[in-house]
Amino acid sequence: MRIDLHAHSSVSDGTDGPAELVHHARAAGLDVVALTDHDAFDGWPAATRAAAEAGVVVVPGVEISTRLSGAGVHVLAYLPDPGYPPLADELARVRGNRMARLTEMAVLLTKAGLPIDVDDVLAVAGQASSLGRPHVADAMVAKGYVADRSEAFATWLAEGGPAYVPKYAPLTVDAVRLIGDAGGVAVLAHPWGRGSRRVLDADTIRLLAGRGLAGIEVDHEDHDRHARGALREIAAALDLVVTGSSDYHGTGKTGHALGVNTTARGEYERLLDLARRAATTAGREPPRLGVV
Ligand code: AMP
Numbered sequence: 675m676r677i678d679l680h681a682h683s684s685v686s687d688g689t690d691g692p693a694e695l696v697h698h699a700r701a702a703g704l705d706v707v708a709l710t711d712h713d714a715f716d717g718w719p720a721a722t723r724a725a726a727e728a729g730v731v732v733v734p735g736v737e738i739s740t741r742l743s744g745a746g747v748h749v750l751a752y753l754p755d756p757g758y759p760p761l762a763d764e765l766a767r768v769r770g771n772r773m774a775r776l777t778e779m780a781v782l783l784t785k786a787g788l789p790i791d792v793d794d795v796l797a798v799a800g801q802a803s804s805l806g807r808p809h810v811a812d813a814m815v816a817k818g819y820v821a822d823r824s825e826a827f828a829t830w831l832a833e834g835g836p837a838y839v840p841k842y843a844p845l846t847v848d849a850v851r852l853i854g855d856a857g858g859v860a861v862l863a864h865p866w867g868r869g870s871r872r873v874l875d876a877d878t879i880r881l882l883a884g885r886g887l888a889g890i891e892v893d894h895e896d897h898d899r900h901a902r903g904a905l906r907e908i909a910a911a912l913d914l915v916v917t918g919s920s921d922y923h924g925t926g927k928t929g930h931a932l933g934v935n936t937t938a939r940g941e942y943e944r945l946l947d948l949a950r951r952a953a954t955t956a957g958r959e960p961p962r963l964g965v966v
Pocket residue numbers: 687712739805806807808823824827828841926927
């Protein structure tokens with residue numbers, strides 16, 4: 675059974691529509707795929723409808739932008755109730771700030787001699803409900819300023835770069851609590867990838883586990899062999915679920931093909947079991963898995 679628990683659609687910064695993503699998952703030989711757009715649930719209906727058609731199980735999820743000690747930390751939430759008001763409201767706030775920050779990035783780029791405005795970004799972002807730096811990068815490519823997203827990040831948009839603008843994000847512990855209260859399960863996304871490694875040491879992960887964190891995304895392309903080994907040990911010591919995922923973004927990110935990393939069946943089943951228990955404890959109706 676091939677299980678990939680982290681993928682983005684064009685609802686955020688992926689390039690496949692949600693249904694298209696599910697069909698691509700089938701073509702990549704996956705049995706289960708989680709749709710985890712940044713800070714938005716909007717792809718769930720189309721993806722779960724496509725599940726039966728494609729013969730793939732779709733796990734509804736979301737990748738929440740959070741902050742911890744000044745660093746950005748991504749938290750994956752599986753099967754939260756999307757209608758739980760505190761979670762829905764917090765994500766709406768994040769998306770609102772994402773939109774506002776586009777203007778600030780456009781101003782910085784324009785002042786640096788690369789004229790661009792928010793409409794240029796919206797024109798390339800299509801139907802996306804969660805807008806971010808990758809869309810600014812796409813607009814820069816369309817204007818011929820850079821060759822691809824990677825160059826846009828390396829030269830302009832990465833943290834500390836000349837057009838970098840931070841965004842609003844809830845504290846990591848608060849997001850973990852909201853996910854649990856919404857009947858979902860929280861997993862740290864690529865904890866030792868870019869940016870978050872310096873704040874997510876073993877002690878901090880233990881603290882988050884004590885506040886309801888259920889798992890760690892160990893097998894991810896941002897982690898080398900050593901990082902994976904060390905994270906696996908931390909997960910084992912804390913009895914956390916170990917996941918593996920592609921973090922697929924369509925053509926928006928290279929090296930993240932669907933199924934490039936996968937999650938063991940036993941770990942996936944633990945995750946589903948924890949989600950069932952979280953929903954019961956929280957008294958929430960869990961969203962249905964998009965089933966085959
Ligand atoms: P934002 O959420 O707007 O701050 O943008 C962060 C997103 O940009 C993350 O989802 C990353 O996947 C993506 N990203 C970061 N660096 C790169 C890069 N070098 N090339 C393409 N996408 C990137």
